[in-house]
Amino acid sequence: MRLIDTHTHLDFPEFDADRAAVLARSRALGVERLIVLGVYQTNWQRLWDLVQGEDELYAAFGLHPVYLEEHRPQHLVELRGWLERLAGEEKLCALGEFGLDWYVADLDRERQQTLFEAQLALACEFELPALLHVRRAHAPTIATLKRFRPPRGGIVHAFAGSVEEAREYLKLGFKLGLGGAATWPQANRLRKTVAQLPLEAVVLETDAPDMAPSMHANARNSPEYLAEICAVLAELRGVTPAELAAASTRNACELFGWS
16 A cells, blocks of 8 residues: 555654654555644754655644744744745645644634634745644634635645535545544544545544554554554445555645645
């Protein structure tokens, strides 16, 4: 199987001790490309240095809503600067991770919305796919996307919405990122939704080191688990792992302009 992990945080310190070994094991299991997403200003340089050293790694830069208190207005200016300097670079594939998080109670929603819209505007201006964090906030996210309509679409990471919300994202040119959450037997509603999504909507992801699948409960998540995640999701959908992997890889390549 040829696999693409569309959402990882391989730059995080959890991988400092064995990052090269993790990549080697992932490669051996068919993971051909991985996207590493920036979440705050201080990890962008570390992330860029990392992807420069590994052929299969690609970068996205963004300001994640969960780190709202760490972001400063100047960081948006710096984000624009990064996008300007790296325009046309093959290793820069998207803008993200950014979006809305209405699950964490003390995150100011108005400030989140302002930051979300500023980054959507950059995705439109630089014609980059938008890699979105959306938690308990599908309605405001969809409404905002309908106003901005980013030309390259993007991915709704860790999609956990309804089939109806999935259809709205698809109309806007977005793919739906599926990972370890749906491998848990108790995730009944999500598993039913996953079974109904069209294959052209789906891209696979791990969110490593977070969101470990049920087969690796309480462990550090890793891109080397992507084939196992694929197998569980394929069973939910009634297709073979090879069919799901091929569809996900095709969808990701189409989104990011890869051959």
